[in-house]
Amino acid sequence: MKRPKRGIMFTVVLMIVLVCFVSTAIGKVTLNFQGWEASPLETESVRKGIALFESRNPDIKVEYIPTPWSEHHSKLLILYAGNAAPDVAFVAAEPFYREFVKRGVLLDITEQFYEELKLEDFIPIDRKKMVVNGKIYGISSCVVAGVLFSNTNLYDEAGLDYPPRNVNEAWKWDEFISAAEKLTLTDTSGKVTQYGSYGLEAWFGLHSGHPLIMSNGGRLFNDDYTKCLMDQPAAVEVVQKMADVKRIHKASPDAFILQNIGMNAAQMLETGRIATLFDGSWSLQLLATLDFPIQVGVLPMFKRPVSVGTAHVHSAFKTTKYPEEAWKFVKFLSSEEYQIDLIRAGLWMPNRLSLYTPQGMERWLNPEVYPEGYEGIAEYFRDYLELIPYCFIPQEVQDIIEEETQLIWTDEKQAVEPVMKRLVERVNAVLAEQ
Secondary structure, eight states: OHHHHHHHHHHHHHHHHHHHHHHHHHHOEEEEEEEEOSOHHHHHHHHHHHHHHHHHOTTEEEEEEEEOHHHHHHHHHHHHHTTOOOSEEEEOTTTHHHHHHHHTOBOOOHHHHHHHOOGGGBOHHHHHHHEETTEESOEEOOBEEEEEEEEHHHHHHHTOOOOOSSGGGOOBHHHHHHHHHHTOEEOTTSOEEEBSOBOTTTTTTTTSHHHHHHHTTOOSBOTTSSSBOTTSHHHHHHHHHHHHHHHTSOOSOOTTHHHHHTOOHHHHHHTTSBSEEEEEGGGHHHHTTSSSOEEEEOOOBSSSOOEEEEOOEEEEBTTOSOHHHHHHHHHHHTSHHHHHHHHHTTSOBOOBGGGGSHHHHHTTOOTTTSOTTGGGGHHHHHHSEEEOGGGGSOHHHHHHHHHHHHHHHHOTTSOHHHHHHHHHHHHHHHHTTO
16 A cells, blocks of 8 residues: 555656646746847857846846848838737837837836836936937947047157047147148158048048037037938038048048958058048947057047937837836846946947946956046046937938938039038928928
């Protein structure tokens, strides 16, 4: 009689174990997470972050799906239409975040956000970025902005000071032009062997044109983004002065010289083809791996120092079957601990005020990446960034602006004022249909 009893007990225990195992397997939630692959380092850091999240949340598994940037947002909308959208995704702030909110595809996380986070803990630009009509549908990942990179060897050879790092010492435009001219060198035949600057025209929106127009007291759009104002005198003056860097001062190469010589901008800076580069702050990640000394400075100014910036948000889709778990993951993706690896690598800058304190900066100012004195530029990111206007306008408008301004950079016969007038007419026609 005893043996059957033991057999029954064993069977019961085994069944309990199996039930627990099956219950655990069934109870484990899998979140699909789609992002774009800006660089292998970024993808590696994302995967490290996911592993950390999973270790702290053993009941949640995250499947990461990196896609090319060019396909990312259109793919998200196609998947959503087919009821197959990921639970969480990168959403670019310009212009897709607000467009996705308008389409009603993102999960409203306003209540959860204010219960567990504080808007005032984020830097000013990101507060403006996240809030749409008083609600929040995504949390900032980080911030990036236009800056000046310089090859300090070339500045030393010319006996010039490097572009200022502190915002209260920012070059006036004439000071920038003076340095750019002195750093432009020719050989005995008159051929330019070194240009003072490059990149003003490479990405008109983030690196140069938009912040410089704002610096001159100009505006790109009216308050509700229903009218473009880029044909106004303050804007036209800036675009003309940008064009004159190449046309008159001969201090910048042709806009397509990179394609002609097979070098990217970082390589041109490294090899001494250019002395100063207008580029996004994320380029520090690559530049820090090259074997030459660099410095990072704030953009030159007209009337006030300013740069424009943005970066993606992390959002959950309205169709997720796991809103609580998706919220938990989105919150983690905005945390300081998730950002640190990507910030230390030079790809991102922090979105939290706490990381701009002396103690906070010690956590990410990696001496192998950040040039000496980089803490001097921190105030620039914290307090002097404006949200790029592309966050508030349709993609078609952005395309028109890039298309028209490219004519100015590539054809010296194009008069600036008529181009800007035509640009505004085209943009306003699109905005009138919104």
